[in-house]
Amino acid sequence: MAYLPSNILLTPEEMARADRMSAESGIPSFGLMRRAGYAVAATALSHFPAAVRFAVLCGPGNNGGDGYVAARQLADGGAEISVHALGDPDDLKGDAALAFQLWGGSVAPLREFQPQPGDVVIDALFGAGLSRKVSDEIAGVISSVERAGVPVLAVDLPSGVDGRSGKPLGAAFKAHCTITFMTRKPGHLLLPGKSLCGDIEVADIGIPRRIIEAAGGSISENGPPIWSAHLPFVGADSHKYRRGHLAVFSGETSKTGAARLSAIAGLKTGAGLVTLASPEDAMAANAAQLTAVMLKKVDTNAELSDWLENAKLSAFVLGPGFGVGSRARDFVLALKDSPLVLDADGITSFRDDPAILFDAFEDGETHLVLTPHDGEFGRLFPDIAADETLSKPDKALKAARRAHAAIVYKGADTVIASPDGRVAINTNGPPWLATAGSGDVLAGMIGAFLAQGLPAFEAAAAGVYLHGEAAGLAGPYMTAEDLAGQAGHAMADLVARF
Template identity: 75%
Template sequence: MAQIPSYLLLTSNEMAFADGMAAQSGIPSFDLMIRAGHAVAAAALSRFPEALRFTVLCGPGNNGGDGYVAARVLAAAGGRVAVFALGDTARLNGDARLAFEAWDGGVAPLEEFEPLAGDIVIDALFGAGLSRDVPPEVGKVIAAVAKAAVPVLAVDLPSGLNGRSGNILEAAFKADCTITFMARKPGHLLLPGRSLCGDIEVADIGIPGRIIEAAAGLLAENLPEIWSGLLPIAGSDSHKYRRGHLVVFSGEASKTGAARLSALAGLKTGAGLVTVASPADAMAANVAHLTAVMLRQIETEMELNEWLDSARLSAFVLGPGFGIGNRARDFVLALKNMPLVLDADGITSFKDDPAALFEAFADGKVRLVLTPHEGEFGRLFPDLAADESLSKVDKALKAAERAHAAIVYKGADTVIASPDGRAMINTNGPPWLATAGSGDVLAGMIGALLAQGMPAFEAAAAGVYLHGEAATIAGPGMTAEDLAEQAGQAMADLSRSR
């Protein structure tokens, strides 16, 4: 396969641009379609040797052309093949017309399709370029295939999914396998698309890697190859002050656990010093539970400012269990010149005046990391959250630009975005990561990486990835305490693999 970075993601427009560049470089576009169809047929034969019939559903565009080529190859290999077409085949043009004409079997209207026992459905209706709801006749076919529970192999992307957002456009196939070409699309990784793609194969159809890389934008899967060169690694000359001093703010006496989780995760992720800054009424609760993590009483904004003036403090985490209100806002604004992870209550404290937060961090290099889940995102960015025309990536990018912050838009498909237009989709978080306290641990891990000097976007991306790795190590049934304990092992494993 062409040497293409595995983390690259291409939108349908970027893939179309790559196709055009390939044609300009002298590669006939029909040759690409032939290779794509051969790849689809090879996947069908290898994955479904038990098939009694390969049913190929062909759309009116190039995705359908891939299907016609696949049908011809499958028939030549001895398979029983039936082809059903959406729309009037007399209106096919370009490469799709050539592929249709090369198919020497019959073609029936899509409306006549009925799944049979032993069928393998090859979905070549729309692919990644679909941006409108599927027609009613396609919706009926999708429902019939689901009811019959026959396997589906999707070409490029299960029909009915938006390739940029991963959203379902009225109805969509649930594929056992999806074969795409040269690079994955955002819709393969974003939910709900990820849950409908099955196993994803990326087939090399002969477009040079230099063209794919030139066509690609700033969106990628969150993988260590992107940021591992910036990951802080302890050397023989390391000492605690070089590894940074992380401060985590505690809430009141009844809500101290979240801050301690963040602090423990920060310590395990490599911060040289970690201090829990506690209000007076929570000092006793915190001192009873802290050992390697230090403790300091910080009750007022004045005390915080005095500490900032006198100590070497590297980065801060504010939000977990802190409480919502004026004190949170005052503390955040006092930290406006420092690297800060703002989570949970810290985010919600600015729901009535998000502009005050954004203005405080608007100048200079990015030093604010916001880690909202769906509800918190809507509190800071209500207009973006309500805009159904935007994908999760689009929302995160617009939020990052507005806030001049690295955004960690949490969920099973967490998106990390930067004000400069870079964005990554995270995929390594296991299902059991959705547990109470998990977000507190993530905030501490990102804070530790900030304290050790990583830039905000890379620290956020690395923290999210390591968070997923720590959860995998901890295994099903883990608690947030287990997750925090495994943060160090995840960091060590990644360091050894570099």
């Protein structure tokens, strides 16, 4: 059997390339289709053993071919089958035509399909390959299935969902489960496609790993394969400076909590030392709340320059609760040669002239990490944000290249991108991460990884993943303080695995 490289994601175009490469290497393409169809039938029976009828909706391409093979298998197993085709199946070509001949039973036009109680719909219309808005006929079928409330098993991807972006193209099925082949597509992980797929199964149909890897591009699921080789390990020769000194900048006295969350998360994530750089008017408020985190008064550019010159500082976090304006811009520009996580107010401070920020960090290895949510992304990259032709990974990558930075484009489907072309989609973040202060905790986690020597993209990806793991430990009623507190346990679990 072939090896399923779980973190690799293939776009629809890349999956088509893998199919071609398989055929060119001597693997019979119809054999792949038959195995795909068999997998669909097996999934249908395992998920819906009480189905009265399987209604197989077949499209005009290879996705439809998978459906015809599945229909034959299910019929041979004694199931009641109804097959409906989009277009004339006699016009099918290649493997899809062979699959139709293998079916050998009656086929009704798709427009005649009416869902019945007890039906399970097998959606083999388009899969991930659709690149245009669905027709009114297809939209009508989708609507009738939704009204009937019958479950849907999607083949490859719910028809109507763009396999690259996860966006519905006019209308899309909402599947109970989805079966795809060899690897998932970005559309399986990006919203709203993720919410339309239901449970996702990945079937091995026999394409070798070498072909999947050769066909693949730069998009993957975020996880340890990306960054585990860079994880810091605490050994007998470790000391606090070797583990890095992280500096987090605090805002004024009424807005100090966000920076403290970042600082505590940085300490829990393994930074050897963490110092909170505070304006004078916030020193008392911060001192009253800190124990292991150190405190340093930094009010002016001159004080910051003196600190940079005389202290062993490894990385910085600026933005949480800091305030928007010229002071933030001046501090960031003073840090242009240092590893920096720029978040929240720090990002917004450059909305009027983002090029100042981008130009400051263009030299050397990537050492800036930007962590925008949708609104902040639009402030720094308004033209990219407004381009509806781009997927979220496309937008993050364009932004990374423009900014000379690793981008953490936050959301329920957070995307991490590097100027060198690598993109990772995160999947382990539970929905309860949508709580006040969780972004401040994330900034501190990423800062800690930068302080410990991880490159910017790896630090960003590891921080986002650890953030999700800590949230899982904290549970659905967590606060940001709980999340920061669990960072150390999540970090210990990660290190123990490698």
